[in-house]
Amino acid sequence: MPRNSEKLNLSWFLRHPLVATCILLAMTVLLPFLRVGERVKLWALLPVAKAAGDEAQSPAEAELSEEERNLLELRRAREQAAALLDENNALRQALAQRSNQPQDLVSEFAQAPMPPAVDARVILKGDASSWRHSCVLNRGRKHGIKEGMPVACGRTLVGRTFMVDEGHCIVQLLTDPGFSAGCLMVGQGEAPLRVRGVLRGDGSARPHFPRLELEDVAVGERVEAGMKVLTNDFSGQYPLGLAVGEVREVIPQAGFLQVRIEAYLDLDALDVVQVLLHERPTLEQQAMQLLRKKK
């Protein structure tokens, strides 16, 4: 017997799990198109990011005595000096990492020109889901960053910007299952090898020691352990020549090769990264580039 007195209002919907589940599923389908969820999520993450960042609110200085104001200034100067020292150390580390790139990569790829970059500090690492991998940077739209730009540490690929706010952005790391990038495997031998593949994040359980896989490598391609894996600019999403890792194992499957690679990156040691101001060219721009190459 249906209860006629029950009103169809919001609380009725929320009390009935199946109805609410359908609403949430519909939201799950619609929100990615509207990008509302991502904006709301960024808004929710920002207080945490700001708390972790260097944007502490200053007290009401007008109410302080001169002595207290001097003390405050002294404390600020000390904090600034400590922050600069930290930044200096981090930049030195980044420079050392850049210069420690494997010597085998010194080829046309390693010398490929890099787009201009914005240095950024990682202010929050980690994700509440065991399946997703992300981090928050202290640079955003006002520094010229847009969604989808590649993020690197030296010449090593880290991920891409996923959500961008005025002063912060969230990076989807290369170990995230939603991450993919066209790559080239380059062999150093008498006859240099170049094999294409697609790097896919696998939600690695050890993001600080990632082992990734390359997909869409056709059977019959000559892939050997020790080959270097670099980004490919075929789709225009990433610039040519960002280092990803080294081939460790090749397992033949039906129709394709499963290529396991060991990433160069130590995600736990990430402190200062570079957001490359590189945008994917439009179809028209890509067509023009192809025409120019043919001429």
Next chain:
Amino acid sequence: MLERANNLTHPQYRWRLVLGVGLLCGVLHAALLRRLDLGEWQPDVFSIAALYFSLYANRQGRYLPCLVLGLVRDFLSLGLLGSYAVLYSLLHKLASKARLRLDPDHFVNAAAMAFVGTFLVNFGYHAMLALSGDGIGWSRAAMRCLSMACASAPLAPFVFVLANHGLGRLGVQRLAGGYVNV
């Protein structure tokens, strides 16, 4: 009848608990668990918390807390908004049915329910990833979910006992049937 009467009492600390537990679990997952070298054997504390609310909360306060806990997890992660919320609302349905047959105060029952619950939540999440084209392969995902479920199951009985004790210390009423008035 007694339970029905008890359930009508005003829930205590419900939303403070949900938000506090959600944020605590988020920090645990983001900051602590990923630093420990556990590999695939990472416990899913968020799902254990959702299971606790499903099994122990006041009859009127099981579904919405689970949904909100899922939304908190969605907000603090990169995935689609609503993914965990849907999974936890389904987990609440399943747990409510299981509770009619199994007593969660029993160590083995609690561990078994946590094993099944954690496995299903994570496998469901992978199913959503696979639907959007980001799956990592079903057999590999199943193995990973099994590892996570194995790591979470032994924790659940201790978490449930600690939570009951903590809520008791906070002065939260116990209801007939072993429920707590949150």
